[in-house]
Amino acid sequence: MLDVLLLIVLMAAIAIGYGLGYRQASRRASFNARSSYQTPRREYFVGLNYLLNEQPDEAIHTFIQALEVNSENVDTHIALGKLFRTRGEADKAARIHQNLLARPALSPQQNEQVQLELARDFIALGVHDRAQRLLRGIIETPQQDAQRISAKHLLVDLLEREKAWQEALDILLPVLKQQPRMARPAAHWLCEIAQQEIQQSSRSLAKRHLKKALQLDSACARAYLLLAELEIDNGHHYPAIAHLRALAQHAPAHIPSMLPTLERAYWLGNDIDDYRQHLSSLVEQAPLTSVIIRLSEQIRQQDGVEEAIRITGNLLARAPSLGGLDHLIDLYIESQQLEGRTQPDERLLLLKHHTRALLNNRTRHRCGHCGFSCDTLEWQCPSCRRWGTIEPVTGVEGE
Template sequence: MDFDFQWLLLGLPVAFALGWLASRIDLRQLQRDERASPRPYFKGLNLLLNEQQDKAIDAFIEAVQQDPDTTDLHFALGNLFRRRGEYERAVRVHEHLLNRGDLPRAERERAQYALAQDFLKAGLFDRAEAAYRALEDTAFRTDAWLALLTLYERSREWDKAIQMAQKLEGAGAGSFASRISHCWCELALDADARGDASAAEEALRRAREAAPQAPRPLVLAGQRLARAGRHAEAVQEWNELLGSNPASFGLVACDYAASAQAAGLAPQARERLRALYERLPSVDLLAALRQLEPQAQARREWLASQLVRQPSVSAAVHLLDETARQAQPLSADEVQALHQVVAQTAKPLQRYRCAACGFEASHYFWQCPGCQSWDSYPPRRLEDD
């Protein structure tokens, strides 16, 4: 059968006309959609960008009333309510979304997550937990688990927090070893508070197992041994802390010195602390070393040398205390070292502070360089308050 090209010639204009008509219909529909877009929505966005939240909320409420089926408007309004602390209104907005039968699954999950955030911010932990649990098999699962972990930590439900952290690790959400270790340490403290020594020891063992490099289990283990009068064992625990996490050793430096003295290990402890102080000088190590030095004159000489090497107010106080105990006047070198410390300490107090924004400056400004306010600097230095 031969094809008649006359039909093709007749069909081309018809096809062109139909295409042109379809494009006009789409253009008119687009124009109608643009005219139908709620102007209060854009007004609300503009007010929000200008940080006028009260007026923005009014505009969004008006937009929702004009177009009650638009979910994005509801989410914007609910988030505004939550940010302002109006949690009941935020809950109502998100519950209204969840009660809609025509809401797509993705939007329903989003509304459920927003509702859980409302409950958490409002301090309704039981309702927040239930709302987050409802997101178990959704795209918000990891976010819900992270929120639940924080919730359990805030409510001191350490067993649940450990389980949630382990689930997050198993799901590849990162390492939670440190948080798990802290939870076990909290359980150890709870066990000690109720007199269950075996449970406390087991919890500390699990804490060290969860995060071998964490300092807190060693800190607590040594403190427990020291309270029990087992000072040599406490020193041994803290020696391990000294080797694995020297930056955290200042937390127990004075306790370490006391246990070392009680166990007859003061000379060895003093040598270890001096070596650490050479690398990481700190106020706590300084106090511990003073505690371990038996000779008064040696303490004074060492404090004076450290005051020159590492000026600090605490070192100055220790030196003045030793001077008062020995009832001997300060030497010229000691006076010079103390003058240097006092001058350095006084510098931050010789500033002016803006009452509007807190900007500090050594020079008095009539107009604040930070917030541009006039006459916002009180004519008194911080040292005068």
């Protein structure tokens, strides 16, 4: 890190030296030949001395003092400000950028560029209101250049952090065609709004926002789940099941997440046979552990333990998993109890002890982007802050 820092400062020093040399060259036109040997300002050599002695902080401060602001070296000042911010010294970066804004030498484009960097400084410092004012000022004009697009991204990110979902949508939706990757976050913001409306008993508005979320992102499992739960609360189990079928089709990784809602829907309609058939079709589509276990439970209740053991064993031969094995051991223990054994086979109990210990230590959900793991499903990753990237873990130790 220090080598990179010294390289950046060295480049800044070269730029300063060039600027000082250029200024002196212009002065030579009005001086005699002897004055052409005039040396650069003392601060330049002091800064180089700090740099050679591996004192980058002192070198940076000295170069800033030596480098006067003009239209040709604004980028150098901005680069130094960025350097301070990346090192966690956003207060120093803000002072550099505020000093730039106070100079009349900036062109309108440079002025907006410095405002954008100053907004980043304020965000890093946690001064969000001042950052918002700067960013809103940049995006006021209809022109869509790189700086305004960057300002919109920063403002949307800031509003998202503050959970101002509707304000973020108002800025993003008009330019969503140019930013298709933002469709997934926008869909989740609509889900956030819908959940607030459900809490306020505005169910019709919530349903409208959830359907709009699916228009933006057809794979938004969260929207399907919320729609299904709304239908169940209204006593409509068939529409709820239809939403869950769509979820399984568009977001199969979240089939485990929908199973409790699916069971509620079928129990509401008293369609136990259809529920078992639905589980069987899900197993064929995605032989996940939680689906296998729920199907096994239905078979046990309807056809007995031995049939559940047979079918569960066959399914686990196709898709082995630790959770499935743990459930199968439970079935064997129950079978022995039904046969009249007062104490199950000790070998089964030992296996049960080991599988349970392993299951208690497993990772249940993981972010597909950064690898963050958690026990409960989070719709926004707390680590990388991406939406919809956390899914149930699959494989032998997972689903």
